[in-house]
Amino acid sequence: MPTPETRSLRFAGAGDVRLTTAVEQPLAPHEVRLRPLAVGVCGTDAHIVGGSFPAEPGVVLGHEVCGRVVDVGAEVGDGVGPTAPRVGDLVTVEPHRYCTACTWCRAGQEHLCSAKRGYGVRLDGGMAESMVVPARIAYVLPPDTVPWVAPCASRWRAACTRWTGSPWSPGSRCSCWVPARPGRF
Numbered sequence: 001m002p003t004p005e006t007r008s009l010r011f012a013g014a015g016d017v018r019l020t021t022a023v024e025q026p027l028a029p030h031e032v033r034l035r036p037l038a039v040g041v042c043g044t045d046a047h048i049v050g051g052s053f054p055a056e057p058g059v060v061l062g063h064e065v066c067g068r069v070v071d072v073g074a075e076v077g078d079g080v081g082p083t084a085p086r087v088g089d090l091v092t093v094e095p096h097r098y099c100t101a102c103t104w105c106r107a108g109q110e111h112l113c114s115a116k117r118g119y120g121v122r123l124d125g126g127m128a129e130s131m132v133v134p135a136r137i138a139y140v141l142p143p144d145t146v147p148w149v150a151p152c153a154s155r156w157r158a159a160c161t162r163w164t165g166s167p168w169s170p171g172s173r174c175s176c177w178v179p180a181r182p183g184r185f
Ligand SMILES: [Zn+2]
Pocket: 042, 043, 044, 063, 064, 183
């Protein structure tokens, strides 16, 4: 069976964004494949396209993503990730990938990981018909979540990774102050 092709919106250089077609990327055992349903257009995206925020040429844009899981790697569903996403689940995605093995990652301070890379900036993001991420950064949402609301949760997760030493638990209240323009949907 031929490998499916998917369309993606790629950053090709300052002021240059292109709709491209590529062969669907294979899944590693710990990864999941999403069909993105809603993606925030953030101030960061505007700065990337405008040339004032560095990004990898050719990268697929989009770091605030809600999508449905359409495929899982061989090891997913076997306790991988905080919620072990399964095919059919609605998920939002932590907008960074980090190594999980360095001193900072093991201390729960992944935001300090020197191997941290951002989706839609250094890694292919969600403005595409297909997105592949490690299962451990795909967070399962309630099935009745409105997809265009969920990208807000990825911003919330990003803020939480910068809140060190927080003694919170389910039901805790918090306030997030974001010193940037919020995503546009
Ligand atoms: Zn953003």
